[in-house]
Amino acid sequence: MNSPAYNLPGVKNAQSTVNDTPERALSAVGKTDDTGERTVAQVLAGSQVTSILDELDKELVGLLPVKTRMRDIAALLVIDRLRRNLGLASTAPSLHMSFTGNPGTGKTTVAMRMAQILHRLGYVRSGHLVAVTRDDLVGQYIGHTAPKTKEVLKKAMGGVLFIDEAYYLYRPENERDYGQEAIEILLQVMENQRDDLVVILAGYKDRMGTFFQSNPGMNSRIAHHIEFPDYAPTELSEIAGRMLTEQHYSMDTGAHAAFEKYIQLRMQQPHFANARSIRNALERARLRQASRLFSQPDKELSAADLSTLCAEDILASRVFQTPRP
Numbered sequence: 001m002n003s004p005a006y007n008l009p010g011v012k013n014a015q016s017t018v019n020d021t022p023e024r025a026l027s028a029v030g031k032t033d034d035t036g037e038r039t040v041a042q043v044l045a046g047s048q049v050t051s052i053l054d055e056l057d058k059e060l061v062g063l064l065p066v067k068t069r070m071r072d073i074a075a076l077l078v079i080d081r082l083r084r085n086l087g088l089a090s091t092a093p094s095l096h097m098s099f100t101g102n103p104g105t106g107k108t109t110v111a112m113r114m115a116q117i118l119h120r121l122g123y124v125r126s127g128h129l130v131a132v133t134r135d136d137l138v139g140q141y142i143g144h145t146a147p148k149t150k151e152v153l154k155k156a157m158g159g160v161l162f163i164d165e166a167y168y169l170y171r172p173e174n175e176r177d178y179g180q181e182a183i184e185i186l187l188q189v190m191e192n193q194r195d196d197l198v199v200i201l202a203g204y205k206d207r208m209g210t211f212f213q214s215n216p217g218m219n220s221r222i223a224h225h226i227e228f229p230d231y232a233p234t235e236l237s238e239i240a241g242r243m244l245t246e247q248h249y250s251m252d253t254g255a256h257a258a259f260e261k262y263i264q265l266r267m268q269q270p271h272f273a274n275a276r277s278i279r280n281a282l283e284r285a286r287l288r289q290a291s292r293l294f295s296q297p298d299k300e301l302s303a304a305d306l307s308t309l310c311a312e313d314i315l316a317s318r319v320f321q322t323p324r325p
Contacts, residue, residue, distance in 0.1 A: 037085055043078045047120040056113045060106045061242070062235040069226050070110065070117075077121045094223035095123060095198045096190055098212075100205040101228025104274030107202045108162065110228075115160040118198060125158035125196065132161070134168040137182040145178040149185045157197055166201035167211035183215060190221045231274050236263050240278050244309075249286065254311030259285075265319045281317070288313040 037043045044050050053071055060067075073095075080093055095118065099107040112129050119127030132152055139145035153161065163169075169179040190199050201208065201218075205227060212219035231239065237260060244250055251259060262281060266272055289309050293301060 037082065040078055040082070043081055043121075047078075049074055049078070049117050049120050052113055052116050052120070056110070059113075060109060061238050062231055063106055063110075063228065066106070066110060066226055066228055069224070070114065073114075073224060074117055074121075077117070077123060081121055092123065092195050094194060094221070096194065096222050097198070097200045097224040097226060098208060098222045099200055099202040099226050099228060100208045102204065102230055102272075102274060104276030104278075105228035105230065106275070107228055108164070110226075111160060111162045111200050111202070114200070115198075118160065124160065124198060128156075128159040130156040130159065130161050131164065133164050134179065137163070137186075138169065138177075138179045140178075142178075145181045146185065149182045153185070153189055153197070157193070160198045160200060162200045162202065165203045165207075167203050167207040170211055170214055172214065183218065187217050187221065190218075194221075233260070233263050233267065236267075236274070236278050239275050240282060243279060243282055247286075249282075249307050249309060251309045251314075252311070255285075255309045255314050258311045258314035262314055262317060262319055269319070284317065285309050285313045288316050 037046060053067075053074060056070065057067060076093060097114070099111065101107060108131060111131075115124070115129045116127045118124045130152065136152055137145070137149045139148050169183055171177040171179055186199065189197060199221075201211075201222065203211075212222070240259060240263075259281075263278075266277060266281065286309070292310075292313065293299075293305065299305075
């Protein structure tokens with residue numbers, strides 16, 4: 001049975017784009033204009049995409065496979081733009097993506113940078129990112145889901161829609177769940193309006209795999225599957241150093257050694273969230289440092305006192321407590 005048509009208020013008719021010739025479909029979003037660019041260097045200079053990729057390198061530690069894939073996608077889009085300039089293009093490349101990996105591995109950050117790249121190369125009208133979860137799309141009663149999903153899609157049109165923990169949209173064990181309705185709407189918009197919206201689905205690798213197996217229509221619309229690896233201990237240490245530098249803090253020798261041990265222990269515990277856990281650990285260390293300094297009301301504090309974390313600020317963490325037998 002064919003899915004019903006979902007028309008979004010304020011958005012151009014999707015079906016007309018699909019049924020038109022490729023040239024007219026591309027022209028509808030301003031993608032057939034010849035910019036006069038004939039070399040990769042000219043496209044890069046005009047779009048300044050290289051600066052975004054360089055910023056991503058500086059912004060995120062490690063993630064070499066992810067950064068390589070990002071550059072590959074950027075290269076595809078640059079070459080496609082040159083083909084269009086010479087009248088060689090027929091259809092725009094499919095750009096919907098799946099980001100899989102554990103929490104705190106930079107998926108949202110990479111999605112934001114991808115939105116900027118797509119905008120600068122003319123594949124979306126704006127570089128904005130709309131990040132949502134199941135609660136933003138699925139209603140609680142009959143007739144509630146469609147308006148919620150359509151409203152989110154309306155906000156995301158012309159940019160990138162990032163759906164975190166996308167597998168929660170599908171709950172076959174609950175007969176009264178309305179997630180499937182949201183999936184149906186997403187499927188149609190991803191197909192019919194892919195020249196005006198890029199969807200990125202994100203979540204744990206194993207759960208996303210199950211989600212795609214249960215929703216082959218969604219899987220067929222995803223062109224790029226990108227896996228985000230966990231950070232190594234040395235990378236987490238570097239991330240901590242960058243975070244502290246941004247906040248004008250530092251660790252003394254004892255604190256640095258203690259934090260190296262903290263990372264090793266924390267990675268073995270449940271609910272470890274990579275960079276997110278490191279950020280939380282540093283916030284708690286700052287609280288302990290503040291309490292330590294607050295307990296010395298008569299001491300004249302120097303800039304070094306106020307900006308240096310000591311070993312005791314790290315070692316007071318519950319991670320170092322020996323569990324009771």
